[in-house]
Amino acid sequence: MTVLLVIVGMVVLAYFAAPLWLWFAGLALLLFLVSAPPGWWIVAIVFGVVFLVKGVRVRLITQPLFNMLQSKGLLPKISETEKIALRAGDVWVEGELFSGKPDFKKIFDNPYPKLSREEQDFIDNEVNEVCSMTSDWEVFESRELPEAVWRYLKEKRFFGMIIPKEYGGLGFSAYGHSCVIEKLASHSQVLAITVMVPNSLGPAELLLHYGLLEQKKHYLPRLADGRDIPCFALTEPEAGSDAGSIQSEGVLFRDVDDEIRIRLNFEKRYITLSAIATVIGLAFVLKDPEEILGREKERGITCALVDAKKEGIDQTRRHDPLGVPFVNAPLVGKDVVIGMDDVIGGRAGLGKGWQMLMESLAVGRGISLPSTSTGGSKLATFVASTYAVVRYQFGLSIGKFEGIAEVLGRLGVSTYMLDAAKTFTLGAIDKGARPAVANAIMKYQSTEMFRKNMMDAMDIQGGAAISRGPRNLLAHAYFGAPVAITVEGANIMTRTLILFGQGMIRCHPYAYAQIEALEKGDVKAFDGLLFSHIGYVGRNKVRAFVLGLTRGYLHPAIGSGETKRYEQKLAWASAKFAFLSDVALGLMGASLKRRESVSGRFGDILAQMYFIAAALKRFEVEGRQKEDALFLKVAVEEAFGNIDTAFRGILENLLPGFPGIPFRLWSFCSRLNPMGRTIKDDDLHRIAKSLSEDDSVRQRICANIYMGHRPTQLLEAAHRIQSAKTALEKEKRDELLTEEEVIHLAAARALQHEIITVDSFTHEAYMRRTGGKGRV
Numbered sequence: 001m002t003v004l005l006v007i008v009g010m011v012v013l014a015y016f017a018a019p020l021w022l023w024f025a026g027l028a029l030l031l032f033l034v035s036a037p038p039g040w041w042i043v044a045i046v047f048g049v050v051f052l053v054k055g056v057r058v059r060l061i062t063q064p065l066f067n068m069l070q071s072k073g074l075l076p077k078i079s080e081t082e083k084i085a086l087r088a089g090d091v092w093v094e095g096e097l098f099s100g101k102p103d104f105k106k107i108f109d110n111p112y113p114k115l116s117r118e119e120q121d122f123i124d125n126e127v128n129e130v131c132s133m134t135s136d137w138e139v140f141e142s143r144e145l146p147e148a149v150w151r152y153l154k155e156k157r158f159f160g161m162i163i164p165k166e167y168g169g170l171g172f173s174a175y176g177h178s179c180v181i182e183k184l185a186s187h188s189q190v191l192a193i194t195v196m197v198p199n200s201l202g203p204a205e206l207l208l209h210y211g212l213l214e215q216k217k218h219y220l221p222r223l224a225d226g227r228d229i230p231c232f233a234l235t236e237p238e239a240g241s242d243a244g245s246i247q248s249e250g251v252l253f254r255d256v257d258d259e260i261r262i263r264l265n266f267e268k269r270y271i272t273l274s275a276i277a278t279v280i281g282l283a284f285v286l287k288d289p290e291e292i293l294g295r296e297k298e299r300g301i302t303c304a305l306v307d308a309k310k311e312g313i314d315q316t317r318r319h320d321p322l323g324v325p326f327v328n329a330p331l332v333g334k335d336v337v338i339g340m341d342d343v344i345g346g347r348a349g350l351g352k353g354w355q356m357l358m359e360s361l362a363v364g365r366g367i368s369l370p371s372t373s374t375g376g377s378k379l380a381t382f383v384a385s386t387y388a389v390v391r392y393q394f395g396l397s398i399g400k401f402e403g404i405a406e407v408l409g410r411l412g413v414s415t416y417m418l419d420a421a422k423t424f425t426l427g428a429i430d431k432g433a434r435p436a437v438a439n440a441i442m443k444y445q446s447t448e449m450f451r452k453n454m455m456d457a458m459d460i461q462g463g464a465a466i467s468r469g470p471r472n473l474l475a476h477a478y479f480g481a482p483v484a485i486t487v488e489g490a491n492i493m494t495r496t497l498i499l500f501g502q503g504m505i506r507c508h509p510y511a512y513a514q515i516e517a518l519e520k521g522d523v524k525a526f527d528g529l530l531f532s533h534i535g536y537v538g539r540n541k542v543r544a545f546v547l548g549l550t551r552g553y554l555h556p557a558i559g560s561g562e563t564k565r566y567e568q569k570l571a572w573a574s575a576k577f578a579f580l581s582d583v584a585l586g587l588m589g590a591s592l593k594r595r596e597s598v599s600g601r602f603g604d605i606l607a608q609m610y611f612i613a614a615a616l617k618r619f620e621v622e623g624r625q626k627e628d629a630l631f632l633k634v635a636v637e638e639a640f641g642n643i644d645t646a647f648r649g650i651l652e653n654l655l656p657g658f659p660g661i662p663f664r665l666w667s668f669c670s671r672l673n674p675m676g677r678t679i680k681d682d683d684l685h686r687i688a689k690s691l692s693e694d695d696s697v698r699q700r701i702c703a704n705i706y707m708g709h710r711p712t713q714l715l716e717a718a719h720r721i722q723s724a725k726t727a728l729e730k731e732k733r734d735e736l737l738t739e740e741e742v743i744h745l746a747a748a749r750a751l752q753h754e755i756i757t758v759d760s761f762t763h764e765a766y767m768r769r770t771g772g773k774g775r776v
Contacts, residue, residue: 014542017535024048054527062527070518089359089436091507092428097570097609098507100540100578104558104567107613112621113427119176123704126156127183131706136188137470141769143325145194154226159198162205167220174363174429178371178422179704185375186705189480192372193326197272198223200368201360201488202232203281203305210303210345210356219279219305231277233268233331234357240490246301248284250338252292260292262343264306264336270487275315275329280306281344282333283353293350300351303344312336324480359434361488366429366439369484370422373450375705376477377415380457382702382711383473384408385691387461389718390755395732397721399692402685404460409634409684411456412691416628416701417635418449420618421611437503441607444494447484454478469759473710496596499603504581504592510536511585537582543575548673562629563616566636569675570612573643577605580650587655598653601646608639608646615639627690627697634683641676693722717755720748 009026012018027044030036050056093110096102115123133149153159161177163169172180177199185192198204204223207216222228239245248266255261266284274280286299293299308315314332321328343349344356388399388408398404425442428435458465458474465474485491489498505512510533517526546554552568559567581602588595619625619632651667654660690697705711721728727741737745761769 011542011546014538015546017539020531020535021052024052054524057531058523058527062530063523065530066518066523066526070521087358089363089434089439092433092435092438093613094435094437094441094503094606094610095507095509097574097606097613098503098578098581099509100536100543100575102571102574104571108558108617108620110424110617111427111431112423112617113173113175113430115176115179116173119172119179122170122172122176123179123183126158127180128706130156130158130191131184131187131708134188134191135470136190136476139188139190140323140325140476144327145190149191150226153195157224157226158195159226159229160204160220160224161195162199162208163220163224164208167216168224169220170224173426174367175423175426178367178426181368181371182375182378183704183706185372185477186379187708189324189372189376189477190326192375193272193480196368196372197232198230201357201364203230203279205360205364206232206281206303206344206356207305209360210349210352212341212346215305215341215344215346223279228279229273229277230279230281231271231273231331232281232283233266233271233274234283235270236266236268246283246285248282248333250284250286250302250304252286252288252299253290254292255337260340262286262304262338262340264304264312264333264338266331266333266336268331270319270328271331272326272328274331275318275327277315278308280308280313280331282306283357286350301353301357302350303353303356304338304342305344306333306336306338306342310336310338321483322479324476324483363429363434363439365443365488366425366435369488370418370425370442370446373446373484374415374418374422376450376481377411377418377453378702378705379477379711380453380474381411381415381691382698382705383714384411384457384460385688385698385702386711386714386718387464387755388688389692389721390714390752391461391464392752397692398460399688402681405685405688406681407456407460408691409687411453411460412687412701413631413634413638413684414449414453414456416618416631417611417615417639418446418453419701419703421614422446424614424617437499437506437606438610440489440494440498440503441603441610443488444491444499444603445607445611447481447491451481451485454481464756464758467758467760469761471710471757471759495603496600497593499606500581500599501593501596501603503603503606504585504599508581533582537579540575540579540582544572544579547572547575551673559616559620561624562632563619563624566612566616566632569640570609570616573605573609573640573675576647577602577609580647584650584654598650601649604646605643608643612636612639622700625700627694628700630683630687630690631701634679634687637677638679639676641674641679644670644674644676692718713751714755717748717751720744720751724748 009030013023013026024044024047031040031044050060093107096107130149130152133152134145139145157168157170158180160167160169161172161180163171165171181192181196181199184195203219207219211219219228223230234246236245236247238247248264248268250262250264253261253263264282264284266282268274268282282304283301284304286302288294288297288299291297306313310333312334313336314334315329317330319328319330340347345352349356385399385408388404389397391398393401399408421442425435425438428438454474454477458478461474465472465478468475505515510529514526514529514533517523517529547568552565552570552572555568555571557564557567557571584595584598584602585592588598592599615632615635619628622628647670648667651663651670654663691701692698707715724741724745727737727745730737730741731745
């Protein structure tokens with residue numbers, strides 16, 4: 001009984017992260033209850049003095065450990081550029097999920113954004129108008145947006161959505177900005193990218209946060225109304241994801257008038273809008289070989305605004321990114337001279353470019369590509385769900401076939417979850433947060449989900465999806481999917497280095513502070529952090545064990561109904577994640593940065609937990625609608641299944657050989673006690689049916705897409721086929737149809753035929769389009 005009480009007491013103390021003195025108080029109580037001999041009391045008192053008296057503890061325990069860590073470099077070393085990246089942005093919900101004991105009230109109390117009346121009117125009017133002016137097919141044929149579209153974009157200030165009204169912009173919220181991009185993307189990726197880039201990382205964004213007042217007054221009104229078209233030149237042949245390897249340089253010198261100038265030489269590539277830009281945001285390494293500004297010859301990465309008309313700039317070439325005709329090009333400058341006033345922030349901005357870029361990216365990753373990905377996914381879901389009603393095979397709508405229904409159900413669930421996460425993240429940004437890790441999660445997950453969603457929708461359409469022409473709604477978006485995967489930090493790098501590599505250091509309550517204390521040689525600060533960290537690890541170990549043993553039921557959830565159980569399992573996942581993170585850090589130390597396959601799986605878990613939280617938030621905000629409960633169930637259970645897979649991958653690969661046996665045994669046990677559940681075929685089939693037949697569900701899942709001529713035809717055809725269902729069934733049974741049914745069925749079939757027809761071209765027209773000659 002005493003042993004059992006001791007075990008229970010230790011579990012309780014660890015579970016609630018009791019302070020060190022309480023552990024010794026418990027030990028004293030135990031010695032009293034068992035009438036321990038004096039020798040035991042002496043040992044307990046000695047240990048109590050060693051651990052509870054800070055001066056003694058530092059001298060006997062912390063200092064030797066501190067010296068060993070410093071000499072052997074067991075913790076990851078962080079470069080100055082990495083430190084700037086880590087300090088950029090805020091720790092938001094991802095910090096709670098990283099903690100092992102998330103505060104769900106705090107998570108779910110975060111705001112869920114809504115459009116202002118002005119933003120909604122702009123989407124209903126100006127956005128719809130510019131979509132109606134743009135034929136995506138003709139844009140691909142001519143390789144450019146029509147001049148009339150460019151004029152309209154400038155006139156209606158599409159390029160100034162993020163610019164405050166005081167400077168002539170629209171002053172939209174992040175959510176309003178996102179919804180504009182989302183709707184444009186549902187019609188034309190080229191149109192969406194063209195509008196997105198000036199409102200993303202670039203001159204306007206950098207000026208708003210770091211520019212001098214004079215720079216803002218000059219440039220922002222011109223950027224807002226399109227007099228200036230911006231681009232931002234960062235990527236180079238030798239500097240992609242590793243922007244710290246920038247080769248472009250600016251050298252300080254004095255001109256004939258004794259004015260301080262900067263001579264630029266640069267070679268950039270993959271720069272969107274660069275071939276038509278009038279003002280170039282340029283990142284370069286600033287050097288001062290003559291020590292004009294002091295003894296520091298290397299001034300670091302700097303950002304400047306460069307007039308594209310300056311002598312030495314070459315804008316004459318274009319890239320061809322998979323045939324998608326948005327403006328993307330290399331940009332070369334040779335001996336381009338600018339003044340100190342062209343540096344963003346003036347002299348105070350010298351050498352601050354890396355900080356500017358990291359802080360801006362900490363926000364931008366959560367808006368641009370998640371918006372285009374969500375718009376494309378909604379389009380894919382709409383097209384697939386309506387086409388599945390219209391297209392018949394073997395006398396049945398293809399949506400009735402389980403194979404099609406499975407894919408369509410999966411597509412609807414993915415779009416539901418993606419939209420939830422995008423909106424949840426934008427609520428934080430509009431509140432003033434800069435959730436760096438959450439935004440990286442959004443960039444990675446949204447573009448990967450978009451790629452998969454587009455492929456699923458195209459599988460459902462079959463040959464109609466791969467035959468290009470004005471009727472095809474999906475092919476061009478499909479071409480653009482790899483572009484989204486590549487930009488703003490390639491997805492492989494984002495997954496393996498940012499989500500967990502930086503996320504571990506950024507979100508962990510003690511890791512970064514411990515590393516800083518080691519670098520500063522502050523053993524007293526390290527002591528407090530060390531023992532807090534030990535208590536944190538112990539707490540998460542016990543929480544992971546107890547919540548795993550009870551399958552999360554011990555967690556006192558604040559939710560109810562469907563969401564209560566998901567919250568309990570999310571608490572279990574968080575505890576297991578937090579404990580294993582510290583185990584990995586302890587075992588691998590500095591080498592954790594190089595173990596990208598393992599860290600990538602940790603990143604997958606963090607991303608899935610984040611998406612689950614977002615889906616739960618959406619379900620609550622939207623009134624726990626009965627029709628959406630099934631979407632939530634499948635989305636969350638699939639996410640927990642992905643978490644199970646990632647955990648097993650970590651445990652199987654954490655340590656090789658004999659030392660890794662305990663982890664592989666844990667992996668085996670986790671197979672017997674999974675967090676996720678197998679998705680039922682019937683659930684996917686029911687989701688597919690609701691998307692195909694229930695307008696209210698489809699409108700909610702596919703909200704904010706552009707309903708131009710072709711999508712409207714698709715919807716009308718689906719409605720007509722549905723309403724002609726009785727006539728179709730009677731005809732199939734060779735029953736006599738009424739005159740009204742005959743007319744109704746004929747009209748439905750005519751529209752159906754129009755929808756399933758694919759584009760074709762004469763040989764001459766085809767060759768003229770492709771620039772070939774060929775043979776008939």
